[in-house]
Amino acid sequence: MAGSNEVNLSESKRVVPLNTWILISNFKLAYNLLRRPDGTFNRHLAEFLDRKVPANANPVEGVFSFDVIIDRSTSLLSRIYRPATGEEALPSIMELEKPVTGDIVPVILFFHGGSFAHSSANSAIYDTLCRRLVGICKAVVVSVNYRRAPENPYPCAYDDGWAALKWVNSRPWLKSEEDSKVHIYMVGDSSGGNIVHNVALKAVESGIEVLGNILLNPMFGGQERTESEKRLDGKYFVTIQDRDWYWRAFLPEGEDRDHAACNPFGPNGKSLVGMKFPKSLVVVAGLDLVQDWQLAYVEGLKKAGQEVRHLYLDKATIGFYLLPNNDHFYTVMDEISNFVSSNC
């Protein structure tokens, strides 16, 4: 292990820019400190280390944000990002929930990543990403501060996602002028991607229309050890061991990784055949050890007759979308933009 460490470190260093390497290595280091072998999590240290940013009702580069409490009983908060219309220099309180203007205004329900245990809607990395999405998609972005594992395991994150979806769907001020409906897309990375899938299932069952799902490096898994997991274990910031830890933290006690939440097209998965499931864009990073599961997800959707666009980024590692310093970043942003606007 000691010898191979060196090889691993310099390998990952070769495929990403230095600042990206530092950023993700820093997270890796911090996260290693936070996970305890007994399955508990050092939440205080996690919150201390996480770099957070406040919402900002003053527009910055054309985007302003504010936080809303969606459900007091669970302290479910979401951060809303809106484009500044430019009419007023500083949106006043009334402007915050002013009706959106436009025939079609996409509303993106965003679920941040963090393997179900880390990060928050107000984490700097996700605040930055959400702001970008506003501009790229000309959308309102609603970033859900869902409850995290291990304190709040399955199905809390899904419940929160569902609550947020219902909330968004029922906001009069988010309705597009054309059809007086809220045009909802769901976007999530890592565990957020997983949540997108599971909330979409709920949406279909309940008749709420979601126009599209975008999953960035979604977090899926299974009992089996796939080839990509074995090949890439420990090489690009992520290890099988840490993936296992997060699944144990999220899944119900006694369940294994073939639980439907982890392995939606596995032995316990639900069939999507005949369902009016939203079209999906699934982005897979070629250096992500979880890719075989992500590819299995894509295949599963296809087999069920669902519309899915699969984007495979050869030399991308996890977190490539956090900094705008690589080609993959721009490729994906373009794809997202096209995906969201293609309904017009």
Added chain:
Amino acid sequence: MDELLAVLGYNVRSSDMVDVAQKLEQLEMVMGNAQEDGISHLSSGTVHYNPSDLSGWVQSMLTELNPPSSAFASSSQQTPIDDPLLAPSESSTITTLDFSGSRQQSEHQSRIYNDNSDYDLSAIPGVAVYRRPDQQGDGEKSSKRMKTASSSSSSSTQQVQENGLASVAESTRPVVVVDSQETGVRLVHTLMACADAVQQDNMKLADALVKHIGLLAASQAGAMRKVATYFAEALARRIYRIYPQDSLESSYSDILQMHFYEACPYLKFAHFTANQAILEAFAGANRVHVIDFGLKQGMQWPALMQALALRPGGPPSFRLTGIGPPQPDNTDALQQVGWKLAQLAETIGVEFEFRGFVANSLADLEPSMLQIRPPEVEAVAVNSVLELHRLLARPGAIEKVLSSIKAMKPKIVTVVEQEASHNGPVFLDRFTEALHYYSNLFDSLEGCGVSPPSSQDLMMSEIYLGRQICNVVACEGAERVERHETLSQWRSRMGSAGFDPVHLGSNAFKQASMLLALFAGGDGYRVEENNGCLMLGWHTRPLIATSAWQLNSNFNPTSTSASTSAHSQ
């Protein structure tokens, strides 16, 4: 600075990038080889400081894992402080502070004083982990400082603020909407319209609107109704020019503050975090002297005194100088408080001395009056909880006071202030900011949960806050004393005046967080770390901030070890 990392909250100089990467690699290597203990120690035993300073953070962990000499090894091998028992909360006016059980004497003593208290206030383990103050931010020129200060207020890309402190604050407006009800929105709308009318000097319109607010507020419930009522009253005063008399006795305002202290955690947080910094600064000193800029009922000090009493090796002798306003009936309120504290000191075996100073304003103080002993003799802490902002009402006052503080040669200066921008030049902006701020504050008071505040505490707290609202909205000039400014602004001011930050670490953070878990609506309260300072907020909105300071190295009094001295740039 690497721009891209800065946006994400990490300050790394471009020239340091390779070095930081190397350190990360080293750490990876060392952690790979270290036993379980080593890593869990880093997680639970080590105190972390200022994660935004990536280079410093990584270095301090490397040092932890590879101590340069065995001399440090023993002091850094602290038994991990795992979550202490959380007993149901007792009345928390006096809270007992335990050191972690690594030393036998303190363990024995702690049993005597441990009243199943909710949390531990532990001294930092040792010099090895005590971070040097942030080298990167403050040594730079002040315009640069404003730029990096923006990373703490952290909107993604800040327009460069060239002119003055006010513009630094204006740049971030954190809003948490607590009430999306139809009536709530109309109420806010009307309040804003009224404030706007006042701003435009259209008093007829303002008058009509203020009456309308009353009607709307009546149909509202909870926090929003109360907030609206206070703001409406304040607007009415401004419109009719019936300014509130500041004739209320300070003892009454002290009582109000005490109820506020009981009802919610903001002041407890303030005292707790300030005490933590003071305790750490006092490590190794035999005589210590705290100068409290606003003694009031002295609620902050029992906890500190108890922590000092439990210090391994015995307590230092403790001197407290309490400053307070004159009493209309000439009672010596300060002495009364001093006397009570003296009684406590006696029971816990701490040598105690007290002096009270009456002053209309902190600017009236002359350091020589306080008879401060030289740094070799006594370690001085200057403590200001919600006092400094009042000085901004008179020109020159804050500068005078900061200068006086420097003359006191303190080892540490603790500053707690409301995290709000209520001192901008434009009335309407101040009004808007205050509306958001107090809405969130009132909302937190409503909090459901385990142990809601008593109705009397709640009511008095609302009056306490209502008076602040009145002052912010209705008063001007020297009367308007509630001139709250943000941490960013205070940072600039302290930096310019010749102070360097002293960072509060993960231990204080953790214990503050645990303290909060005991409060009604515990879920909503959040502690946040911000470039070495700690803030307490309601959900994502910080409402109060604690920062700690020391004199820039040129002034630094002799300290116990080299690593605590500041580095000038």
